[in-house]
Amino acid sequence: MFGTEAIDLARIQFAFTISFHIIFPAITIGLASYLAVLEGMWLKTGTQVYRNLYHFWSKIFAVNFAMGVVSGLVMAYQFGTHWSGFSAFAGSVTGPLLTYEVLTAFFLEAGFLGVMLFGWNRVGRGLHFFSTCMVALGTLVSMFWILSSNSWMQTPQGHEVIDGIVVPVDWFAIVFNPSFPYRLAHMALASFLSTSLFVAASAAWLLLKKRDTPEVRKMLVMAVLMLMVTAPLQAFVGDMHGLNTLKHQPAKIAAIEGHWDNSHGEPTPLILFGVPDMQREETRFALEIPALGSLLLMHDIDKQVPALKDFPAADRPNSTVVFWSFRLMVGLGLAMILLGLSGVYLARKGRLFTSRRWLRLAVAMGPAGLIAILAGWFTTEVGRQPWVIYGLMRTEDAVSAHSAVHLSISLTAFVTVYFIVFGTGINYLFKLIKKGPAGDDSHAPSGGPGKPRTPSRPLSAIEESLDGTTH
Incomplete structure (x- = not known):
C-alpha cells in the first residue's frame, strides 16, 4: 500500500x-x-x-x-x-x-x-x-x-x-x-472527563433546540460539576505521570519536548511550538521559554532535561508525532478547565441554561475528551518506540511474517x-x-x-x- x-x-x-x-x-x-x-x-x-x-x-x-x-x-x-x-x-x-x-x-x-x-x-x-x-x-x-x-x-x-x-x-x-498507578488514575479521570463532556454537550444541544426540561437542566448541572472537579485534578495527575515517565522513559520525554541537545550546559527551555525534524536533529521554528522546561520537569532550574542526542538514533521515538499529539492533549485539557470554570460562573449568575454562546461551546467540546484520550494514547504508544516492550523487545521483532x-x-x-x-x-x-x-x-x-x-x-x-x- x-x-x-x-x-x-x-x-x-x-x-x-x-x-x-x-x-x-x-x-x-x-x-x-x-x-x-x-x-x-x-x-x-x-x-x-x-x-x-x-x-x-x-x-x-x-x-x-x-x-x-x-x-x-x-x-x-x-x-x-x-x-x-x-x-x-x-x-x-x-x-x-x-x-x-x-x-x-x-x-x-x-x-x-x-x-x-x-x-x-x-x-x-x-x-x-x-x-x-x-x-x-x-x-x-x-x-x-x-x-x-x-x-x-x-x-x-x-x-x-x-x-x-x-x-x-x-x-x-x-x-x-512503576507506571501503572499513574496511568490508571490518568485513564480513569480521562473517562470521567470524556463522559461529562459528552453529557454536557447532549444537554447543551437539547437546550439550544429549546428542549428545556428539568431532566436536561439536571444533567447539564451534574456534568459541569463533574468537569469542574476532574479537569484540574487530571492536570495534577498528568504532571505526576510525566515525572514518572521522565524517570523510566527519558527518551519519550525528550521527544515530547522536542529537546535535542544539552551540550550548551544551560537550563532546558520549554518549547511551546515548533517542528521537530528527525533527519536534521533539531526543532525548527521553535518558540520557547528559557529554563521553564527544567523548572516544570526537573523542578529545579539548574538541572537539564535529557536530550534526544543523549540516546542512539535507533532508540529515539518519533518526536514529530509525539510533540504535537502531546500538545493537542494538553491544549484540550486547558480548554476543559476553562469550560468548567466558565460553566460554574454562569451557573452562579443564573445564566447557565440561557447563554447560547456557552451552550454552543459545550456542544463543540463534546468530543474533546475522546480526542484528548486518542492524543494521549498516541503520545504513550509512539513515544515507547522503537520498543514494543520497553528495553526488552523491539517492535520489528514482534511483528508476524506477513x-x-x-x-x-x-x-x-x-x-x-x-x-x-x-x-x-x-x-x-x-x-x-x-x-x-x-x-x-x-x-x-x-x-x-x-x-x-x-x-x-x-x-x-x-x-x-x-x-x-x-x-
Whole structure:
C-alpha cells in the first residue's frame, strides 16, 4: 500500500482498531458510574428526574457497551495474527493479565448487566441498584487489568528472560509496575472527563433546540460539576505521570519536548511550538521559554532535561508525532478547565441554561475528551518506540511474517467494515441523544406488550428506524 512496509501496515492497523475501540470503553466507564449515581440519588431523594435520566442514559450505555465488546474482541485477535513474535515472547505475562480481566471484570459485567438493563420493576430496588453498582465496578476492574498489562509493556519488571522468553517471577511487581498507578488514575479521570463532556454537550444541544426540561437542566448541572472537579485534578495527575515517565522513559520525554541537545550546559527551555525534524536533529521554528522546561520537569532550574542526542538514533521515538499529539492533549485539557470554570460562573449568575454562546461551546467540546484520550494514547504508544516492550523487545521483532500485500488487504477490509458497522452504531447513538430524556415515566420498563413490566430495550428507544422511516 503506497510503498509502505509490512511492519508499518501492521502498526497502522493496530492503531486504527485500538483507536476505534478505546472511545467506547472510555464512555462506558464514565456512564456506568454516572448511572450508579443517578439511581443512588433517585433512591435517596425519590426525585423522578433522576429516574428518567437513568432510563435515558442506560439505553445509550447499552449500545455503547455492545460496540465496545465487539471492537475489543476484534482487536485481541491481532496479537496472534499480526504480532505473533510478541505473543511468543511475552504471552506468559500478558496472557494471564488479560485472562484475569475476563474472569473478573467481564464475568462481573455480564452477570449483572441483564438485571441492570432488563430488571427494572422485576427485581427489588436494592438488588437493581446493587446490579448497577456491580456493572460500574466491572468497568473499572476491566480498566485495571488492561492498563496493568499495557503499563508492564511501558515499565516491565517482576520477570526474567529465560531461553528468549519472558518468565514471570513476581506477579505483584508485574501488576503494580512503576507506571501503572499513574496511568490508571490518568485513564480513569480521562473517562470521567470524556463522559461529562459528552453529557454536557447532549444537554447543551437539547437546550439550544429549546428542549428545556428539568431532566436536561439536571444533567447539564451534574456534568459541569463533574468537569469542574476532574479537569484540574487530571492536570495534577498528568504532571505526576510525566515525572514518572521522565524517570523510566527519558527518551519519550525528550521527544515530547522536542529537546535535542544539552551540550550548551544551560537550563532546558520549554518549547511551546515548533517542528521537530528527525533527519536534521533539531526543532525548527521553535518558540520557547528559557529554563521553564527544567523548572516544570526537573523542578529545579539548574538541572537539564535529557536530550534526544543523549540516546542512539535507533532508540529515539518519533518526536514529530509525539510533540504535537502531546500538545493537542494538553491544549484540550486547558480548554476543559476553562469550560468548567466558565460553566460554574454562569451557573452562579443564573445564566447557565440561557447563554447560547456557552451552550454552543459545550456542544463543540463534546468530543474533546475522546480526542484528548486518542492524543494521549498516541503520545504513550509512539513515544515507547522503537520498543514494543520497553528495553526488552523491539517492535520489528514482534511483528508476524506477513507480506505488505496481505496486510494492505487486511487493513482495507478493516477500515471499510469498521466505518460501516460502527458508523451505523454511532449514528444510532446520536438518534437516541436527539430524542432526549422523557419528562415523565414513559421510558420506565413494563412487562409484556402493552402491559406493565416489559424489559427496557435500547433498540426500541426511538420512534424512527435508522433509515428515517417510522415504525
